[in-house]
Amino acid sequence: MIRVYRSGARTCDPHAGDASxxxxPPGAVWIDLVGPTPEEDRAVERALGLSVPTREEMAELEASSRLYRESGATYVTADILHHGEADMPGLDPVTFVLTEGPLVTIRYVDPRPFTLLLEKLDRDPALCGTGADLFLHLMEAIIDRASDVLAANAATVEAVSGQVFSGRKTVGFEKLITRLGRAHIANARIEQSLAGLARIFAFVALDDRIEQQPDTREHLGSLTRDAQSLIAHNQAVAASINFQLSAALGLINIEQSSIIKIFSVAAVAFLPPTLIASIYGMNFDHMPELPQAWGYPAALVAMVISALMPLAWFKKKGWL
Structure with missing residues (x-):
C-alpha cells in the first residue's frame, strides 16, 4: 500500500487503484510504503528517481546495507519494536529514505510509533514542515515507544525479583525462570533496536538536510542523548536479569541440597534401628533375649536410642 501525507493535511491518504x-501528489512530505508490492515499489522509484530496497535487502545486517547514500538520498534501516505490550515484543526492519522532497518509509509491519505520530500530526499538522522534520518526529515517537516497552520490561523484572527473594518455601522457580527468560529476550530486542537507532542518528547527522539546520541538528542531538540513556538503562535491566537467573538457579540448588540432606540424615538415623531389627529378625533357636518378657521392649528402646543418637550428633555439629 502507498500512503501519502501531504503538508497541512491531517491524515495519510492511501492510494487505491492501479499502482502503475x-x-x-503535490505537497507530499511523507510516502509511507506498507507491505508494498513490486508494482508499488516501481511506481515510487519512477516518481522519485531513486531505488526502493526490497524486504530481503532490508533484512541484511551489515552496516553498508543499512546505512548508505545513493542518488542524493540517505538510506537508513533500523529494527523497530512492535507489539510492545507482549511479553516478547516483535522486531522487524523499517527503512527510512531522506530525499530532497518527501520522506519515504518502507515497512512490512505496523509499529505503534507510526500511529502515534499520525495522531500527533492530526492534533497539530504544523509540526511537519519538511521530510527531515517528519523523520525526526517519527524517530522521537520510536524512542518514546521503546522507552515505554523498556519500562514495562523493567517492571516485570522487578516483580520477578520480589518473588525470587520472597523467602517462601514454595516459590515456583520454573515459572519465574520462564518469565525471566522472556524478559531477557525482550531486553535483547530492545537493545538491538536502540543500538540501531543510535547508529542511525550518528549517520544522518552528516546529512545536509539536518546538519545545516540548527534546530533540526539540536533535535537530533536530543534524540541521540535519549537513545544513549535508554541503552544504559536497558543494560542495567539486563544485569538484573542475569543476576536473578543466577540467584534463582542457586536457590534451586540450595533447595535440592536441603532435600538430599534430609534424606541422607534420615537414612543414617534409621540405619542402627534397621540393624537391630535385622538381628532380631534372624531365625536362630538360641537367642537369649527371645524367651524373656523384657526382650521385645528392650529391642524397641534400643532402636529408638540408636536413632536418636545420630540425630543428636548431627545437631551438635550444626548439620541440622
Whole structure:
C-alpha cells in the first residue's frame, strides 16, 4: 500500500487503484510504503528517481546495507519494536529514505510509533514542515515507544525479583525462570533496536538536510542523548536479569541440597534401628533375649536410642 501525507493535511491518504498509474501528489512530505508490492515499489522509484530496497535487502545486517547514500538520498534501516505490550515484543526492519522532497518509509509491519505520530500530526499538522522534520518526529515517537516497552520490561523484572527473594518455601522457580527468560529476550530486542537507532542518528547527522539546520541538528542531538540513556538503562535491566537467573538457579540448588540432606540424615538415623531389627529378625533357636518378657521392649528402646543418637550428633555439629 502507498500512503501519502501531504503538508497541512491531517491524515495519510492511501492510494487505491492501479499502482502503475500512481504519481507523486503535490505537497507530499511523507510516502509511507506498507507491505508494498513490486508494482508499488516501481511506481515510487519512477516518481522519485531513486531505488526502493526490497524486504530481503532490508533484512541484511551489515552496516553498508543499512546505512548508505545513493542518488542524493540517505538510506537508513533500523529494527523497530512492535507489539510492545507482549511479553516478547516483535522486531522487524523499517527503512527510512531522506530525499530532497518527501520522506519515504518502507515497512512490512505496523509499529505503534507510526500511529502515534499520525495522531500527533492530526492534533497539530504544523509540526511537519519538511521530510527531515517528519523523520525526526517519527524517530522521537520510536524512542518514546521503546522507552515505554523498556519500562514495562523493567517492571516485570522487578516483580520477578520480589518473588525470587520472597523467602517462601514454595516459590515456583520454573515459572519465574520462564518469565525471566522472556524478559531477557525482550531486553535483547530492545537493545538491538536502540543500538540501531543510535547508529542511525550518528549517520544522518552528516546529512545536509539536518546538519545545516540548527534546530533540526539540536533535535537530533536530543534524540541521540535519549537513545544513549535508554541503552544504559536497558543494560542495567539486563544485569538484573542475569543476576536473578543466577540467584534463582542457586536457590534451586540450595533447595535440592536441603532435600538430599534430609534424606541422607534420615537414612543414617534409621540405619542402627534397621540393624537391630535385622538381628532380631534372624531365625536362630538360641537367642537369649527371645524367651524373656523384657526382650521385645528392650529391642524397641534400643532402636529408638540408636536413632536418636545420630540425630543428636548431627545437631551438635550444626548439620541440622
Amino acid at each position: 498509474a500512481w504519481t507523486l
